[in-house]
Amino acid sequence: MVGVSVALHLQRRGCATVLLDRQGPGEGASFGNGGLIQREAVYPHPFPRALAELRRIAGNRAIDVAYHPLALPGFVSPLLRYWWNSEPRRYLRAVQAYARLIATCIDEHLALARDTEAMALLRPIGWMRLYSDPRLLEAALAQAETAHRDYGINYAALDGDGLAEAEPHLLARRAGAIHWTDPLSVSDPHALTLAYAGMFAEAGGTLATGDAMTLERVGQGWRVQSATGPVEVEAVVVALGAAAVQLTRRFGYAPPYFGKRGYHLHFGLRGNAVLHRPVLDTESGFLLAPMRAGIRLTTGAEFARPDAPPSPIQLERAEPVARGLLPLAEQVEDKPWMGVRPCTPDMLPIIGPLPGQNGAWCAFGHAHQGLTLGPTTGRMLAEMMLGEAPFIDPQPYRAERF
Template sequence: MAIRRSRGASVVKKVDVLVVGAGVVGAATALHLQMRGRSVALVDRRGAAGREASYGNAGLIQREAIFPYAFPRDMATLLRVAGNRGSDVHYHANALPGLAPFLRRYWHHSHPLRHARIARDYHSLIARCLEETRHLAGIAEAGHLLRPTGWLKIFRTSRRQDAELQQAEELQRLFDVQAKPLDRTRLASLEPDIDPGVLGGLHYPEPLTVTDPGQLVDSYRIATERLGGLFLTGNAGSLRQVTGGWSVETQDGAVQAGAAVVALGAWSDQVTARLGYRFPLAGKRGYHMHYRLQAGAQLGRPILDAERGYVLAPMRQGVRLTTGAEFARRDAEPTPVQIDRALRHARRLVPLGEALDSRPWMGIRPCLPDMLPIIGPAPRHRNLWLAFGHGHQGLTLGAITGRLIAESIVGDDPVVDLEPFRADRIALR
């Protein structure tokens, strides 16, 4: 890192690369760059990494998540969602007009044939998620946060069970994904304290579970600093192009670099819009709360209640109850009704005790209508790189995305073809 002084001016820090946004994607990018000998300044508005959507997820590194969440197209599901009473989907009616352009494109890309093509591109990232996460967690001395337990999907109706088993067979046939069907007896052998009335389930054994997602991401930040990088509190909105590169304002003054990476999750479009880009980025809000288990009860791995649309995941902070998606304006006040709706079912599924949080946590998933992230160079700006739009799979794809951006910046051939993830595929005119 260099420091430049000019007469009458404050000190300006100089690094090779600015990374704005210290979620899992930004923190992983910063660590990968520092490992490759590039000096990095990781800049975020908070004093720690992984405090936004990277913190509040179900803690899964999902090898099987090859088909991204699509817009429902069957009438029964659409009518149920329209009723706005579920724990899987909730919406603010006053937000729908603003979201309509995004939702129309989301619907279009969710056609089964288009969705299948998207899954093939998505698989190129997902296929590497386990090894890349293990590798980066090892560098960050955070391997103890990863558990090889896999996760469970449970069913209450034979109709849903048959559909999920069929999808699991397709995943195995097309992408070599392991899935183990479970009847009541086998389910009880894995999770003895689960509701015995559950019909059955599926065990996906390959995925890793993360006992503290926020701490995993912050470990990437700590490792970046250990290797000589900077972590600074600053305003990403101040990112601007200057002679020789890019500059951003921080609490420690201006920082300049030859290259910059925008990895701001759901807020990325606010920064890129100032540079002339229009990306159809929308936020799916989600909530979580932590609970104790009742005395003597155990939960060994995350469980998705397929019909109800919530996850129970054992974390260091307690059992985390996570909700599905809420469609609302990004700056709207939290409305955690999905927590209450899910909790009624969750208490019957697993013997939960008292809440450990004073109020629900809320985060925003950054989603693009074609369900693929943007990973690669900005179309009209030299040495500006974009890494956002990972939807529900930011934690899963953070490590591989960081590697791909770092490889591109240093001039190496990316280990995954970035053509499907280029920014100009989806930028609005």
């Protein structure tokens, strides 16, 4: 989503643009997610600091977080910096910078999708976070009111009866829910990315197959190998998600970067059961989202070596709990999908010039919000590349901060 959005904005501004990938558009992390354009997500995920929460995660038996013990040494440095940046005062600065991006996400998606087939994929239904513990619900409602006051986030509070009325096919009783009413729910995230890629091609852009790792300097410009031969350009944007630093390291830039793996699997529903909007079960840490392909069950974060084979143990833990919440039928796919969320230790994406490399730009590190922030990033970076005043101050997201 990020790369496609950058390419589309550049092409529409008159730049002859090539969008190159080893796979088709949207087949990376944009393929597998909760399908939410998260206007409410002004608070990025901080590193947990409560001792009880750390003990729970250390037990490595949770649905929302899992890790491969042998992989942990490779995460020590970025996770320590992540912990440091999650200190309350530093975290507040991250929230303020993050919120400036998030505030634009609905408008920037609609600016691309309006009057096109993509609008049918964007459902203005929001999503719900469910709570079993009334104390947790009360604390969450207090934070929701703060988000409303400080950042204009809209929500509705539901008690147990209100939740049962809104989602009558839930099998389990919950204390209540917060219905975040601003977000758009995407019925097919891959199709949305493909729709934007189609707009790019219609505007005259070129879709090419190739390996970005072949990128090299050629005089004042750049060259990359595609399936049809070399492509030479004046400027290049690195929007490779979790793989971005593998490339930028070759050009002298290696920020502390890490990936969080995630999985999803689709299920049918039994009988005439319906799920009207995505629901996240807070205590269990999984999301159930109605999609074109069925009910998508998504997991939290898994920390593993980049070359480790898929290990969807979180789905195995989540499925029986999910079946107790919703009357799920058989799974749709033969095996789960897996992708990697690209993360930075200060919880902010890297958007702007690649340090020390004229004509090279960064657009990566969006963590859980690549789908949400793709069009925002595309517009901001295109404005920067063409010498226009960016509509958001780019300073907090500059690459030089690492």
